[in-house]
Amino acid sequence: xxxxxxxxxxxxxxxxxxxxxxxxxxxxxxxxxxxxxxxxxxxxxxxxxxxxxxxxxxxxxxxxxxxxxxxxxxxxxxxxxxxxxxxxxxxxxxxxxxxxxxxxxxxxxxxxxxxxxxxxxxxxxxxxxxxxxxxxxxxxxxxxxxxxxxxxxxxxxxxxxxxxxxxxxxxxxxxxxxxxxxxxxxxxxxxxxxxxxxxxxxxxxxxxxxxxxxxxxxxxxxxxxxxxxxxxxxxxxxxxxxxxxxxxxxxxxxxxxxxxxxxxxxxxxxxxxxxxxxxxxxxxxxxxxxxxxxxxxxxxxxxxxxxxxxxxxxxxxxxxxxxxxxxxxxxxxxxxxxxxxxxxxxxxxxxxxxxxxxxxxxxxxxxxxxxxxxxxxxxxxxxxxxxxxxxxxxxxxxxxxxxxxxxxxxxxxxxxxxxx
Numbered sequence: 001x002x003x004x005x006x007x008x009x010x011x012x013x014x015x016x017x018x019x020x021x022x023x024x025x026x027x028x029x030x031x032x033x034x035x036x037x038x039x040x041x042x043x044x045x046x047x048x049x050x051x052x053x054x055x056x057x058x059x060x061x062x063x064x065x066x067x068x069x070x071x072x073x074x075x076x077x078x079x080x081x082x083x084x085x086x087x088x089x090x091x092x093x094x095x096x097x098x099x100x101x102x103x104x105x106x107x108x109x110x111x112x113x114x115x116x117x118x119x120x121x122x123x124x125x126x127x128x129x130x131x132x133x134x135x136x137x138x139x140x141x142x143x144x145x146x147x148x149x150x151x152x153x154x155x156x157x158x159x160x161x162x163x164x165x166x167x168x169x170x171x172x173x174x175x176x177x178x179x180x181x182x183x184x185x186x187x188x189x190x191x192x193x194x195x196x197x198x199x200x201x202x203x204x205x206x207x208x209x210x211x212x213x214x215x216x217x218x219x220x221x222x223x224x225x226x227x228x229x230x231x232x233x234x235x236x237x238x239x240x241x242x243x244x245x246x247x248x249x250x251x252x253x254x255x256x257x258x259x260x261x262x263x264x265x266x267x268x269x270x271x272x273x274x275x276x277x278x279x280x281x282x283x284x285x286x287x288x289x290x291x292x293x294x295x296x297x298x299x300x301x302x303x304x305x306x307x308x309x310x311x312x313x314x315x316x317x318x319x320x321x322x323x324x325x326x327x328x329x330x331x332x333x334x335x336x337x338x339x340x341x342x343x344x345x346x347x348x349x350x351x352x353x354x355x356x357x358x359x360x361x362x363x364x365x366x367x368x369x370x371x372x373x374x375x376x377x378x379x380x381x382x383x384x385x386x387x388x389x390x391x392x393x394x395x396x397x398x399x400x401x402x403x404x405x406x407x408x409x410x411x412x413x414x415x416x417x418x419x420x
Contacts, residue, residue, distance in 0.1 A: 001024075008030035009036055019402075020217060027218070036206035049196065051303075053364075056362060087271065091418070115388060140297055235373065280312075366379075379394070
């Protein structure tokens with residue numbers, strides 16, 4: 001009676017942990033030599049329920065048009081003759097209405113708030129450490145029109161149960177003193193603070209949780225490439241890998257951007273497409289000139305998280321297929337933005353550059369739950385919010401595999417919303 005979890009990123013490992021806690025025998029399979037070595041390795045480090053704003057929205061359409069053809073654009077499209085990409089884009093455009101954006105915001109926020117609470121419980125129960133800070137997240141804005149538009153979204157989120165507060169420049173600076181120079185230079189017109197949000201190192205968390213899961217009996221098979229799933233009589237019977245076949249009573253696909261490639265031969269068309277994101281990690285020690293409060297610079301699509309003695313700056317997105325190479329120019333663009341905002345922080349000429357593929361759905365809502373194959377479940381498509389939604393997604397998934405009623409509504413979270 002084995003549940004296979006395919007993928008050992010933050011989504012796969014948290015799924016394995018909650019499945020094991022529910023009494024399942026679990027085997028995790030991943031092609032990498034350890035956990036969290038792809039998308040979860042050097043992400044933005046934020047548990048950000050406040051960031052549950054879908055890419056597909058009326059306000060983003062003018063920006064996307066404006067950014068077309070620009071190498072320095074926060075969202076860069078490298079359009080090519082890829083049917084999966086064009087199908088994704090058509091669905092994306094269909095979601096760019098206010099009505100659809102509001103619906104998708106509610107779906108994302110419902111899961112994010114649930115997940116944030118579960119992470120706090122997990123931390124209390126296990127004592128897990130991952131450079132976490134529970135100091136909230138501050139969204140900052142330079143343009144007053146952008147701040148006014150963000151205030152409207154803040155009201156919607158507050159109506160849905162999130163606690164957010166509008167701050168003036170002085171209050172932003174008082175909350176995070178490292179913003180003093182930026183405020184003096186006119187780089188901030190105000191901000192929105194979410195005290196319940198957090199930050200922490202997703203790679204450190206996932207590695208530690210994998211160790212805890214192993215002690216609970218979960219088996220991890222690394223350096224194990226999944227070639228195919230064997231389906232008979234409407235059920236997954238086994239996963240075929242370079243290390244042999246692994247029999248399955250049930251199977252969970254948590255392969256991020258690579259999930260559609262495995263599922264396509266089974267007749268499951270998964271509307272998930274990779275969006276390459278970048279991060280730069282700087283060694284700032286205990287400097288007070290680098291921020292301790294986690295920040296989001298909305299207009300540039302950048303996030304800042306203090307992880308112990310490091311500052312992680314992450315963001316931008318590039319629709320470029322499965323290319324994972326670091327574009328030095330785009331990485332340095334992120335570094336330049338950080339040094340502009342925090343000119344007094346310890347300077348590093350390069351920092352550690354990284355790029356990873358975020359699995360994006362057209363509506364920005366993840367895909368969790370059952371498929372047309374009876375014992376095959378999905379936990380993928382979290383985009384930029386995999387770390388934010390990991391615990392909640394995993395608990396929902398474990399409840400479904402166990403035949404239990406999840407603690408939150410799954411309305412709008414399944415693949416059936418795409419007519420699949």
